[in-house]
Amino acid sequence: MTAQPQRPPFGSLLTSHMAVASYQGGRWSDTEVKPVAPIELSPAAHVLHYASTCFEGFKAFRRADGSIHVFRMDRHIARMRQSARQLVLPEPDPAQLRAMVHAVIDRCREAVPEAPGALYLRPLLIGTTANIGAASTPSVEASLLVLASPVWDYFSGGAKPLRILVDDVNTRSAAQMGMVKTGGNYAAAMGPTLAARAQYQADQVLFCPGGEVQETGAANFLLLRDGELLTRSLDPTFLHGVTRESLLTLARDKGYAVSERVFEVGEMLEWIKTGEAALSGTAAVLAGVGTLIYRGAEHRVGAGEVGPLTRDLRARLVAIQQGEAPDPHGWLEAV
Numbered sequence: 001m002t003a004q005p006q007r008p009p010f011g012s013l014l015t016s017h018m019a020v021a022s023y024q025g026g027r028w029s030d031t032e033v034k035p036v037a038p039i040e041l042s043p044a045a046h047v048l049h050y051a052s053t054c055f056e057g058f059k060a061f062r063r064a065d066g067s068i069h070v071f072r073m074d075r076h077i078a079r080m081r082q083s084a085r086q087l088v089l090p091e092p093d094p095a096q097l098r099a100m101v102h103a104v105i106d107r108c109r110e111a112v113p114e115a116p117g118a119l120y121l122r123p124l125l126i127g128t129t130a131n132i133g134a135a136s137t138p139s140v141e142a143s144l145l146v147l148a149s150p151v152w153d154y155f156s157g158g159a160k161p162l163r164i165l166v167d168d169v170n171t172r173s174a175a176q177m178g179m180v181k182t183g184g185n186y187a188a189a190m191g192p193t194l195a196a197r198a199q200y201q202a203d204q205v206l207f208c209p210g211g212e213v214q215e216t217g218a219a220n221f222l223l224l225r226d227g228e229l230l231t232r233s234l235d236p237t238f239l240h241g242v243t244r245e246s247l248l249t250l251a252r253d254k255g256y257a258v259s260e261r262v263f264e265v266g267e268m269l270e271w272i273k274t275g276e277a278a279l280s281g282t283a284a285v286l287a288g289v290g291t292l293i294y295r296g297a298e299h300r301v302g303a304g305e306v307g308p309l310t311r312d313l314r315a316r317l318v319a320i321q322q323g324e325a326p327d328p329h330g331w332l333e334a335v
């Protein structure tokens with residue numbers, strides 16, 4: 001076996017170029033593709049004071065034949081427009097945003113890593129109106145940027161089973177903002193996540209406000225056991241993951257009984273005595289949980305390893321993404 005080269009941490013490396021458009025006077029400008037460089041922003045820009053910002057994250061994959069395919073970009077663009085609406089920001093035009101993503105990939109094709117790496121695409125929308133008295137006035141100007149980053153492993157441990165702190169005190173966002181992919185939600189999760197890391201060596205916090213299992217700071221949460229999958233039903237309190245939806249589809253295809261409903265910490269702790277738990281997201285794909293820490297006690301998930309159902313479901317999704325298995329749901333788009 002050859003030694004793995006040292007990889008930069010997820011998201012720390014950008015491609016040479018980005019795509020940029022701005023919204024002014026009620027319309028979007030043409031797209032510009034230019035070298036990644038600092039952007040100019042008024043110190044009074046709305047985003048810097050009132051957090052008028054949202055973003056997306058999805059991946060493009062290079063196949064053995066050199067072709068490049070993006071995974072479910074339409075769903076991510078729709079979610080970004082929904083985030084923009086909720087934040088009262090100008091909505092990106094879907095055709096323009098799609099073309100911006102294509103333009104960045106085209107300009108940086110050589111930077112798309114081979115499998116199991118991918119090119120992570122990061123559209124970002126920020127409110128740029130200069131006004132420090134706009135706490136209850138929306139930004140009427142905005143910038144839309146598409147950044148790209150070659151990525152390998154999100155959790156640096158790779159397939160290591162995760163340690164997750166179950167937190168039924170803190171919330172990761174205001175109830176109506178959970179489904180919005182906005183920076184403030186990540187800021188809110190930062191403190192609890194760092195504290196969990198320091199105190200329990202936890203990789204992530206599973207937020208369970210009021211005892212209801214919700215999601216972690218950067219991924220959705222699934223429970224699996226023979227022929228069954230359980231996850232929280234969609235509501236505005238958490239991010240509606242595209243990976244979650246894709247995995248649920250693959251699980252149904254495989255004959256799983258998929259339950260989407262509200263469930264509580266007690267039911268989860270029962271489930272994991274024999275079942276599996278996993279985090280789903282673009283970055284993590286499907287990452288197995290080995291330990292849940294709840295009110296100071298450690299609960300082993302199954303055998304404490306990444307379970308076989310988690311590995312199987314993850315492999316099915318990855319095979320489709322990398323073009324090694326058919327794409328029956330039409331999730332990939334060639335660039």
Ligand SMILES: Cc1ncc(COP(=O)(O)O)c(C=O)c1O
Nearest residue numbers: 218219220239241242243281282
């Ligand atoms: C808070 C949160 N939940 C869930 C997800 C998963 O969403 P998706 O599968 O669309 O990447 C993410 C992003 O990856 C996230 O940041």
